[in-house]
Amino acid sequence: MYVAGVDEAGRGALAGPVVAAAIVFSKGQDISKFRDSKKLSAKQREAIFQSIIDESESIGIGVIHHDIIDRVNILQATYQAMNKAVLRLHLMPTLVLVDGNREIPQLELPQKTIVKGDDKIPLISAASIIAKVVRDRIMLGYAKVFPEYEFEKHKGYGTKLHMENIEIAGLSRIHRRSFNISKQLVLF
Secondary structure, three states, rough: EEEEEEEEEEEEEOOOOEEEEEEEEEOOOOOOOOOOOOOHHHHHHHHHHHHHHHOOEEEEEEOOHHHHHHHHHHHHHHHHHHHHHHHOOOOOOOEEEHHHHHHHHOOOEEEEEEEEEHHHHHHHHHHHHHHHHHHHHHHHHHHHHHHHHOOOOOOOOOOHHHHHHHHOOOOOOOHHHHHHHHHHOOOO
């Protein structure tokens, strides 16, 4: 019996992809260091990331880019990323633990949803760390392509700095048009 944990990163960002990770732990894997990725510093996530990669039985990643997010909406894009992540595992789990309160549509595997699962279940915590580090690395790549947005500082989330950069430079090609960013600009 294999149990997978699934979580995403980037759902609330204004730019870039949404990334999901699915993980199956190895038997006897040390899970004591896993916490919700939002409660770890970037340095802590990076350190734990490699141990998860090295020690886990299987890891799947799903990335859905801004253009698809705009086409299908962020919720559907998140489901697509989670679905891809699970299907990219090299073994099929008998149960998928999903962070949140909704099952992944079109995933024909038994699922259990867990609200705040990234804070309660080490398997989901590890998936949140993988998803966050992968997404952050993608955004660091975009920071080199679009230096005027300073993505290295906010990873595409709606910070004051990001809003100021949008006001000066306009929207880049990786900004999510469906998020009505112009409405959010008036909040800053």
